Amino acid sequence: MPVENKDTVRIESSTEKAKTRSKAIEISDLTKEYPMGLFKKKVRALDHVSMVIHEGEIFGFLGPNGAGKTTTLKIILDLNRPTSGTVTILGRDHRDLLVREELGYLPERPYFYEYLTASEFLIFYARLFGLKGAQARAKVNSLLERVRLEEAKDLPLRKFSKGMLQRIGIAQALINDPKLVILDEPMSGLDPIGRREVRDLILQLKQEGKTIFFSSHIISDVEVICDRVAILHRGKVMAEGGIDDLLQMPNVVREIELKGLCGEGERLLGSYGKVVLETSDRFLIRVMSEADIEHVLDIARKRGAKVVSIIPHKQSLEDLFAQKVIGERG
Amino acid sequence: MMKMLTIGLNVFREAIRDRILYNLLFFAMMMIACAALLSTLTVGERTKIIIDIGMASINFFGVLIAIFLGISLVSKEIDKRTIYTILSKPVSRPQFLLGKYLGLSITLLVNTIIMTGVFSVTLWYVGERFSANIFMPIGMIYLELMVMTAVGLFFSTFTTVTSSAIFTIAVYVIGHLSGDLREMAKRVPEVSKIILDFIYYLLPNLENFNFKGYASYMNSVPYPLLGFSMLYGIIYIFFLLGFSILIFNSREFK
Secondary structure (H helix, E strand, O other), X not given: OOOOOOOOEEOOOOOHHHHHOXXXXXXXXXXXXXXXXXXXXXXXXXXXXXEEEEOXXXXXXXXXXXXXXXXXXXXXXXXXXXXXXXXXXXXXXXXXXXXXXXXXXXXXXXXOOOOOEHHHHHHHHHHHOOOOHHHHHHHHHHHHHHOOOHHHOOOEHHHOOHHHHHHHHXXXXXXXXXXXXXXXXXXXXXXXXXXXXXXXXXXXXXXXXXXXXXXXXXXXXXXXXXXXXXXXXXXXXXXXXXXHHHHOOOOOXXXXXXXXXXXXXXHXXXXXXXXXXXXXXXXXXXXXXXXXXXXXXXXXXXXXXXXEEEEEOOOOXXXXXXXXXXXXXX | OHHHHHHHHHHHHHHHOOHHHHHHHHHHHHHHHHHHHHHOOOOOOXXXXXXXXXXXXXXXXXXXXXXXXXXXXXXXXXXXXXXXXXXXXXXXXXXXXXXXXXXXXXXXXXXXXXXXXXXXXXXXXXXXOOOHHHHHHHHHHHHHHHHHHHHHHHHHOOOOHHXXXXXXXXXXXXXHHHHHHHHHHHOOOHHHHHHHHHHHHHOOOHHHHOOHHHHHOOOOOXXXXXXXXXXXXXXXXXXXXXXXXXXXXXXOOO
């Protein structure tokens, strides 16, 4: 029986469309403990994690470094074993070798056989799927073209730049034309152009009907391309749902700018919201409820301060992330 | 089988693109060729000197290659995380491990054939013919190399490269002294005797593969002895690979 974390924000009304789709990955009540130190004290890396990734969606797995994202991915791929819980991929147990026929994976900061050329490298992986001769070569050539590495096909991987390595890594993840692609930090270490290329590739894969599950700590990338996300922090799922739904939280968020509080804003109004800026002349506060807005305006009027603006603040994924992660830390 | 062969051929490809292998092979060939030169310093026994040095070189450099490539077969894959992408494909852990073993066995076979080729040319140069009496002991050297590769692979499934190197070299040294270990066991107190006997039966007796003495005098190796050693080697490899698979199957990649 999955245990629901009390802090988890689960938007049940969201992505009704997704609900009708089949499940690509179902993670139920996953817990992972590692023995640490001299006395093998158990440290919990994952704490009753439950998530569903539906077929055909781009699912972003967000979390700060050390949140447990890579551990989750390694358990999905049977590289690590869970302490408890189950994982189902495309309706089968994740340990079933048949599952891997339909799966592509790019690890974080990939390192590949540097003595191989790009085409030798991809042919090696093609053979692991039983592709041979002309069939394997045709597949490799089309993938090299897709990741724009056709001119580097005879170059050893040791001469590849970071961006090229990431692209060849994505190519190996697609060698079997998988239904499900798992990418661990695919944008990490890439320049803006490289990140954009990877983003476009992920969107193309979605158009082809593939499911993409990728972990990242770069929130802007996730916000732009994902259908749904989960935020993981200290091994717990803090929020899960469609991006639009998660960002339309019932809270009324307003940024109120005041003038004339003579540097006393924080003392007077700090308890009603989050102070964004305070100078001797300007004071900017983010307020989360109607009642608090009234309080702030009331006090401002009494102190003779001038209300410069009241702007509705659209919550970004970064705000939600900060609220969940920093809120938890605080 | 196709997957194991693919992984094995990749190991072979890695080895033949590694400069260390060429350096070792070059030194081995130099040693074998120098045997002809050294033999001119002796009176009589010329062929014996060439055979002794030649076979010792094939053995020594073969073991060096087996140990140093064997110990890094798996641990390097884990350290550099290349194993993640392979095991995320439809490749089971036993297939991966056996593929790696197969690859190094092919590499060692090719190396042994090359060194044997140079050795036979050296023999031909001094007017001696390469015969089955030399071929059989070389075959047993190859079997010893396969045992040592399995030892290296076994350690590399659960320790680091450095620890694997130390353990594997220790097994090689003790493996050649296990006869002495048995003798020593007869002269020590009961408790030590049990320990020494345990070590004797646990570690491979590598002297079982040493038929160089027969080759030196061009004597043929008795077939029952040859058969026993082959069976011993194959069973030992079988068990080592079995234990390696058991450990590797339960291993986590952090």
